[in-house]
Amino acid sequence: MSRTYVLFFSTNHAMWAEQVLVARGIAAKVVAVPRHLSSDCGYCLEIPATAAAAAAAILRSSAVEFDRIGG
Amino acid sequence: MGSSCGPTGPEPGAAAERVIYLDNAATSWPKPPEVLAAVQHYLLEVGANPGRAGHFRAAEAGRLVFRARRAVADLLGLHNPMRVVFGANATWGLNQAIAGLLRDGDHAVTTTLEHNSVLRPLHRLQEEGRITLTVVRAAGDGYLDPDEVRRAVQPGRTALVAVTAASNVCGTIQPVAEIAARCRTLGVPLLVDAAQAAGAVDLDLARDGIDLLAFAGHKGLLGPTGTGGLVLADDFDAARLRPLTVGGTGSRSDSVRQPDFLPDVLESGTLNVAGLAGLAAGIDWLHGPGGGPEAVGRHELGLRRRFIDQATARVEGFQVAGNPAGPAVGVVSFTVEGLSPSDLGQGLAREFGVLGRQGLHCAPLAHETLGTFPVGTLRFGFGPFNTAGQVDLAVAALAEICRQERP
Numbered sequence A: 001m002s003r004t005y006v007l008f009f010s011t012n013h014a015m016w017a018e019q020v021l022v023a024r025g026i027a028a029k030v031v032a033v034p035r036h037l038s039s040d041c042g043y044c045l046e047i048p049a050t051a052a053a054a055a056a057a058i059l060r061s062s063a064v065e066f067d068r069i070g071g
Numbered sequence B: 001m002g003s004s005c006g007p008t009g010p011e012p013g014a015a016a017e018r019v020i021y022l023d024n025a026a027t028s029w030p031k032p033p034e035v036l037a038a039v040q041h042y043l044l045e046v047g048a049n050p051g052r053a054g055h056f057r058a059a060e061a062g063r064l065v066f067r068a069r070r071a072v073a074d075l076l077g078l079h080n081p082m083r084v085v086f087g088a089n090a091t092w093g094l095n096q097a098i099a100g101l102l103r104d105g106d107h108a109v110t111t112t113l114e115h116n117s118v119l120r121p122l123h124r125l126q127e128e129g130r131i132t133l134t135v136v137r138a139a140g141d142g143y144l145d146p147d148e149v150r151r152a153v154q155p156g157r158t159a160l161v162a163v164t165a166a167s168n169v170c171g172t173i174q175p176v177a178e179i180a181a182r183c184r185t186l187g188v189p190l191l192v193d194a195a196q197a198a199g200a201v202d203l204d205l206a207r208d209g210i211d212l213l214a215f216a217g218h219k220g221l222l223g224p225t226g227t228g229g230l231v232l233a234d235d236f237d238a239a240r241l242r243p244l245t246v247g248g249t250g251s252r253s254d255s256v257r258q259p260d261f262l263p264d265v266l267e268s269g270t271l272n273v274a275g276l277a278g279l280a281a282g283i284d285w286l287h288g289p290g291g292g293p294e295a296v297g298r299h300e301l302g303l304r305r306r307f308i309d310q311a312t313a314r315v316e317g318f319q320v321a322g323n324p325a326g327p328a329v330g331v332v333s334f335t336v337e338g339l340s341p342s343d344l345g346q347g348l349a350r351e352f353g354v355l356g357r358q359g360l361h362c363a364p365l366a367h368e369t370l371g372t373f374p375v376g377t378l379r380f381g382f383g384p385f386n387t388a389g390q391v392d393l394a395v396a397a398l399a400e401i402c403r404q405e406r407p
């Protein structure tokens, strides 16, 4: 399955996002940021690429701050 | 205890048999076994620094810290767990709020019931000529009048009202929501010291209208010592707080500027992850086996009542400081006529293993208000693991010490 990444400004936000998305049935997992993506924190969230739009909507509606989705 | 000390020290059970621990207002003991297991799990099996590396152990440490943040947020009615900022204790949270918010020329309001961890940061700013301060006097029974707090506010000048949710001397629960409503009307931020109340009193920042709340993780929340912090209401502008400490956060490492987002902006340096893992387990215990904070609060209040009733009946000259019957957490301060609290406290500990705390409890103005300054009182703080049987033993011990000490 193809994967994409949600990037954050802080690990703390990544942890919150992981909990929020998993609770909504999205297979999200905190992983180290892949080398081809840059980010301010060491972690990002790996999600199924097909869930990108849904994840963005859920994070926005839950007020979880994130940098961007992609890569 | 010396005889039970082997090469690895005394057995935990041995100490528990000999001691009736009634000093839960200082820090709670024992902790639920789940708290020990969580601390051990982190130290043995996780062990990494959250947010400071890309490996999976560091991610797991980050998850443990997040669980504690979520648990505190849920307990206190916050939507956003990023608004829970961890520090070493309640004192840190109070200092961060007070020194972080007040600017030169501001006026602040506090009360005579406060702990020195509120009074001293405010007093220092006042002594330095940076703020003016009004200290509202509580009634002699240990309760604040919300309208007196409102009258102390100087519209346009007052930048902070700081009030305890429950007295650490006499246990009285304060009308925090009523005070908050008045502060909201006047547009003045309210800082609540929940060191004694959290875990036993139902507090909800959104419902009650509290802006800032400092908590201790190691008292009613049943976590290890070295845990506590500050919580910011969902609608409180975090930019108003100047960080007490700046430094490494693991975020925005490309910049020499402190990040501006919560919790990182107020949370520099490695956290007490072992303690926070234990704190999350402590709060889980409160909701699970403990039956919920309100049930725990009722249990502790029941022990307070039982103690007061029995000691009043059995100990001549027994006197409770503050209101013996009003809303309270499981904390009671008392004196016995003709006997010094310090002799009583030492005698109870030495002869009967009944552990309370004598003196002024870091709250000199509260003792003045209650009429127990400068000698102080003996204080018992009941916890979730104390029993009615222990209260009965403590009363019997108190009666016996009084018999021995009286000429």
Ligand SMILES: Cc1ncc(COP(=O)(O)O)c(C=O)c1O
Residues within 6 Å of the ligand: B025, B026, B088, B089, B090, B091, B092, B115, B117, B164, B166, B167, B168, B193, B195, B196, B215, B216, B217, B228
């Ligand atoms: C009402 C009150 N405020 C503040 C504190 C300070 O708490 P900590 O020891 O966690 O800094 C205490 C406890 O000692 C307290 O009872």
